[in-house]
Amino acid sequence: MSSRSARGERVPAERLPVARVCVDVPLPHLDRPFDYLVSAADDEVAQPGVRVKVRFAGQLVAGYLLERIESSPHEGKLTYLDKVVSAERVLDPEVARLARAIADRYAGNLCDVLRLAVPPRHARVEAQTAKDAAPSDVDEDRGGSSPPPDTSSSDSGWDSYAAGPAFLRVLEDGRSARAVWGALPGEDWAARIAEAAAATVRAGRGVVIVVADARDLERVDRALGAVLGEGRHVALSAASGPAERYRRFLAASRHQVPVVVGTRAAMWAPVAKLGLVVIWDDGDDLHAEPRAPYPHAREVLLTRAALADCAALVAGHTRTGEAQLLLETGWAKEITATRDVLRGRAPSVAPTGDDPQLARDPGAATARLPSLAWETARKALQAGAPVLVQVPRRGYLPSVACAECRTPARCPHCSGPLALAEARDVPACRWCGRVSAGYACPACGGRRLRASVTGARRTAEELGRAFPGVPVRTSGRDEILDTVPAEAAVVVATPGAEPHAEGGYGAVLLLDTWALLTRSDLRAAEETMRRWLNASALARPAPDGGRVVVVADGSLATVQALIRWEPGWFAERELAERRELGFPPAARMASLTGKPEAIAELLAAARLPAGAEVLGPVPAEDDQERMLVRTSRSQAAAMAHALHEAAAVRSARKAALTVRLEVDPATIF
DNA sequence: ATAATAACGAGA
DNA sequence: CTCGTTATTATC
Numbered sequence: 001m002s003s004r005s006a007r008g009e010r011v012p013a014e015r016l017p018v019a020r021v022c023v024d025v026p027l028p029h030l031d032r033p034f035d036y037l038v039s040a041a042d043d044e045v046a047q048p049g050v051r052v053k054v055r056f057a058g059q060l061v062a063g064y065l066l067e068r069i070e071s072s073p074h075e076g077k078l079t080y081l082d083k084v085v086s087a088e089r090v091l092d093p094e095v096a097r098l099a100r101a102i103a104d105r106y107a108g109n110l111c112d113v114l115r116l117a118v119p120p121r122h123a124r125v126e127a128q129t130a131k132d133a134a135p136s137d138v139d140e141d142r143g144g145s146s147p148p149p150d151t152s153s154s155d156s157g158w159d160s161y162a163a164g165p166a167f168l169r170v171l172e173d174g175r176s177a178r179a180v181w182g183a184l185p186g187e188d189w190a191a192r193i194a195e196a197a198a199a200t201v202r203a204g205r206g207v208v209i210v211v212a213d214a215r216d217l218e219r220v221d222r223a224l225g226a227v228l229g230e231g232r233h234v235a236l237s238a239a240s241g242p243a244e245r246y247r248r249f250l251a252a253s254r255h256q257v258p259v260v261v262g263t264r265a266a267m268w269a270p271v272a273k274l275g276l277v278v279i280w281d282d283g284d285d286l287h288a289e290p291r292a293p294y295p296h297a298r299e300v301l302l303t304r305a306a307l308a309d310c311a312a313l314v315a316g317h318t319r320t321g322e323a324q325l326l327l328e329t330g331w332a333k334e335i336t337a338t339r340d341v342l343r344g345r346a347p348s349v350a351p352t353g354d355d356p357q358l359a360r361d362p363g364a365a366t367a368r369l370p371s372l373a374w375e376t377a378r379k380a381l382q383a384g385a386p387v388l389v390q391v392p393r394r395g396y397l398p399s400v401a402c403a404e405c406r407t408p409a410r411c412p413h414c415s416g417p418l419a420l421a422e423a424r425d426v427p428a429c430r431w432c433g434r435v436s437a438g439y440a441c442p443a444c445g446g447r448r449l450r451a452s453v454t455g456a457r458r459t460a461e462e463l464g465r466a467f468p469g470v471p472v473r474t475s476g477r478d479e480i481l482d483t484v485p486a487e488a489a490v491v492v493a494t495p496g497a498e499p500h501a502e503g504g505y506g507a508v509l510l511l512d513t514w515a516l517l518t519r520s521d522l523r524a525a526e527e528t529m530r531r532w533l534n535a536s537a538l539a540r541p542a543p544d545g546g547r548v549v550v551v552a553d554g555s556l557a558t559v560q561a562l563i564r565w566e567p568g569w570f571a572e573r574e575l576a577e578r579r580e581l582g583f584p585p586a587a588r589m590a591s592l593t594g595k596p597e598a599i600a601e602l603l604a605a606a607r608l609p610a611g612a613e614v615l616g617p618v619p620a621e622d623d624q625e626r627m628l629v630r631t632s633r634s635q636a637a638a639m640a641h642a643l644h645e646a647a648a649v650r651s652a653r654k655a656a657l658t659v660r661l662e663v664d665p666a667t668i669f
Numbered sequence: 670a671t672a673a674t675a676a677c678g679a680g681a
Numbered sequence: 682c683t684c685g686t687t688a689t690t691a692t693c
Contacts, residue, residue: 021693034693057692058671074693652690 108293205275
């Protein structure tokens with residue numbers, strides 16, 4: 001395996017003696033392959049995709065062998081690969097192409113993307129499992145997987161959706177369709193995804209499924225086991241630890257399993273003959289990678305589908321602006337239930353004002369529970385059904401609103417949103433940072449502000465008093481309940497931590513919604529919609545008594561969309577509005593964060609496409625600032641290229657001050 | 670990080 | 682003009 005023969009004795013391999021290597025050096029101006037000689041001794045193992053060590057600028061660095069070529073265009077003399085770390089081809093060619101495309105899209109470096117795409121090596125795992133895999137089996141299995149037990153797709157749950165059966169048929173035929181799927185409330189979505197995966201596998205193609213968190217992962221994992229049988233898939237997540245994680249990655253990489261499901265990092269999983277990529281709940285912010293170049297799982301999977309020419313399924317109870325754009329551009333087709341199917345499955349939803357007067361209603365035993373909410377919960381409990389109460393997370397800093405009239409509090413200087421910093425009682429502007437000590441509401445003159453969210457535990461205590469004798473349970477960040485039995489109980493949960501109830505909840509109460517709705521974020525409305533729909537989807541259908549009460553003004557579009565269960569209508573509106581304002585995904589944005597002079601330097605070097613707008617600056621943490629660059633979607637690639645190139649100029653000059661470059665930044669203001 | 674190379678400056 | 686030292690720059 002090692003090339004270390006006597007020094008100076010090395011001779012180049014006879015065929016394809018040059019290796020193109022991506023070195024693990026995260027500098028933008030070095031973001032290109034470098035050529036090395038392959039010694040005759042390394043000829044066998046030095047295959048595309050293996051990890052290598054090379055001497056680069058005097059030091060030994062890690063890298064990946066991208067390809068073997070006949071001769072190098074490089075003028076100078078080539079040095080030999082220092083060594084081939086292992087013969088394991090961990091970088092699949094399809095993934096390598098994807099990684100390059102994603103680096104380009106996000107103005108990042110290939111080596112940064114590869115750090116996300118290939119898990120750290122675990123030598124012992126590699127050695128142990130190499131024995132288990134009979135080499136002939138592995139090669140037989142490359143792509144051509146033996147068909148799993150034929151579970152006919154004709155009577156599947158996809159029949160409830162107009163275009164559902166057709167989509168499965170396309171997968172079964174090994175063709176590529178792209179769809180945005182709005183799952184029905186109460187849908188066993190994990191089972192539907194497993195069915196789609198099985199159909200793809202029957203066509204002899206592979207599947208990659210990405211979910212947001214460990215709980216969703218477990219559901220899909222179980223569903224896949226039920227549909228595909230033993231050993232046909234692996235679940236990838238950080239939770240399983242480095243050794244186990246690498247073992248499973250190798251199972252996929254060696255094409256021993258046709259289906260991979262996992263959280264974010266699984267979007268890079270190599271599988272043979274990729275036929276389908278799936279993302280569930282693409283609006284969940286866990287799908288955004290927090291490490292450079294900050295790619296989003298949805299974008300990675302869609303790019304992957306385009307490059308590999310495979311099917312794609314963007315799924316969730318809600319529909320994001322990005323998914324709506326896929327439909328409007330005709331890139332994907334809609335899979336939605338008809339209105340009459342929906343009527344039989346959706347809970348009935350009623351709004352109730354969040355007026356402080358209402359809260360003093362004598363029927364409500366707690367000040368935070370309007371009487372309709374209390375009434376609805378009481379009825380469900382009496383019928384022996386569990387009740388879900390969704391409250392926003394504590395520490396989730398909403399913008400501040402007037403305590404009397406609920407008008408969002410805005411900065412008197414710049415109209416930015418006011419917020420209360422942790423453990424502070426004086427509101428400060430999130431845009432300009434000015435403190436507003438003597439704030440008075442412009443609408444009603446009120447001087448009191450409302451901001452802090454009552455935590456799940458406090459809410460649970462209050463509700464315990466409101467419904468004496470009923471068990472109250474909480475599910476939140478530190479302790480997440482998976483399921484609750486079908487019996488009278490109050491379950492207080494924060495968004496994303498709602499347990500499933502056997503048979504569904506009799507009632508779902510959405511409380512403290514003003515905290516979600518008054519957020520200053522561009523995605524506040526969309527995120528609110530997502531959280532409401534995800535919680536409401538756990539309720540029983542209206543014909544079985546399922547009720548949802550949302551404590552918010554019924555005239556709001558978000559509330560209307562929930563009442564009518566029309567995530568599509570909402571997404572359409574949302575996208576139209578963003579188009580109007582020139583916000584993503586209608587336009588493409590990039591943010592530059594750093595010291596003002598560093599940002600100025602980068603922008604001066606950037607040859608931005610015509611029509612690019614530069615917005616800002618906005619103050620950011622520790623005397624840094626933030627600028628935004630905006631272009632049309634058609635100019636997005638040119639903008640990313642220009643910014644990467646400008647970053648390369650600065651890194652080549654060894655510029656001391658760094659600028660954080662983010663394409664599609666998670667937050668805009 | 671380091672090595673090759675360009676630039677520079679002092680003394681023959 | 683050469684030699685030795687120091688910035689510069691490219692990194693196969």
